[in-house]
Structure formats: C-alpha cells, structure tokens
Amino acid sequence: MSRHLGLTSAQRLMLASQNFNPDEPLYNSAFLFVIDGAIDVTTFGDAFAQLVADTEALRTVIENPAGDARQVVLETIEFELPIIDFSEHLDPEEAATAWAAGMAKQPFDIELTTFDSALLQLTEGRFAWYLNQHHLVTDAKSAEVLFRHLEALYEAARSRSTEPIEPL
Numbered sequence: 445m446s447r448h449l450g451l452t453s454a455q456r457l458m459l460a461s462q463n464f465n466p467d468e469p470l471y472n473s474a475f476l477f478v479i480d481g482a483i484d485v486t487t488f489g490d491a492f493a494q495l496v497a498d499t500e501a502l503r504t505v506i507e508n509p510a511g512d513a514r515q516v517v518l519e520t521i522e523f524e525l526p527i528i529d530f531s532e533h534l535d536p537e538e539a540a541t542a543w544a545a546g547m548a549k550q551p552f553d554i555e556l557t558t559f560d561s562a563l564l565q566l567t568e569g570r571f572a573w574y575l576n577q578h579h580l581v582t583d584a585k586s587a588e589v590l591f592r593h594l595e596a597l598y599e600a601a602r603s604r605s606t607e608p609i610e611p612l
Contacts, residue, residue, distance in 0.1 A: 483571050
C-alpha cells in the first residue's frame with residue numbers, strides 16, 4: 445500500500461520554483477560513481493533492484509505537483525537498470541561523462557519518478573554508476589549512503605551471503 449506524506453516548507457519552495465521553470469532541471473542531483481574492477485552486470489542489476497525495494501526515496505513520487513502536492517511512497521516502482529557500453533569510444537570516460545551530463549539536463553516527470561540510473565561500462569574492468577535524483581527527495585549525503593548500500597547489496601549477492609542487509 446502506498447504511503448502519503450506532506451511536503452516540508454523547503455520542499456514546497458523547491459516545488460514552487462520548479463513549477464515556474466518546468467522545463468529546467470533546477471533540482472537534479474546527478475552523480476557518477478566510478479567503480480574499478482570487473483562487475484557482474486546481472487548481479488549489479490539485481491542489487492540495484494533490491495536497492496530500489498529497500499529505499500523509500502527511490503520509490504517516492506510527487507502527486508499533484510501543481511496543486512496541493514504531497515509525497516507518495518510507492519510499494520514498488522518499475523525500473524530496469526540500463527547497461528550502457530562506452531568501451532568502444534576513443535575516450536570512454538569522457539563519453540560517459542558527456543552522456544551523464546546530457547541526462548542530468550533532462551527534467552523529471554516527478555509524478556512518475558524522482559530518479560534515473562544506469563550502469564556504464566568504461567573498459568573491461570572499469571565501470572561507472574550513474575544516479576540522478578530530484579533534490580525533493582535527496583541530498584548529496586544521501587547519494588553516498590545509497591552508493592554504500594548498493595555496494596553492500598552487490599557484494600552480498602556476489603558472494604551468495606545469507607546474512608541479511610538492513611533496508612535503508
């Protein structure tokens with residue numbers, strides 16, 4: 445069952461500003477986390493799906509953003525993590541960074557989602573995880589917490605650990 449929450453004063457101000465500039469990504473918070481080492485992309489995708497299930501901020505949307513807005517924490521949200529291969533580019537990191545910068549300029553339809561994400565392959569043994577969230581539901585410290593939780597979920601899945609990992 446979905447949970448409905450009011451907006452804080454700061455969130456209402458952000459939303460008002462976003463509503464005045466609907467085509468501008470004023471409050472996108474995008475990060476590229478570089479990961480050195482080979483990654484099992486299927487396991488990473490599974491870990492990301494678990495991260496979404498564990499994290500209310502990734503399942504939060506904004507209902508009626510132009511009116512009496514409120515946050516809705518969905519039980520589930522449909523999202524398949526894209527895997528994008530930049531390894532054939534002359535400069536894979538530059539290409540991935542340019543792609544991420546372009547994606548970060550896309551405004552969210554916050555009634556549908558407040559995040560975007562992808563796993564970017566730079567070389568055989570180097571990846572980057574792209575995460576973009578609307579600032580209505582996150583801050584820079586929270587992105588680091590998500591990265592650490594995803595790392596723990598991935599390592600647990602990769603090692604087939606039976607130890608439970610606490611949801612966020």
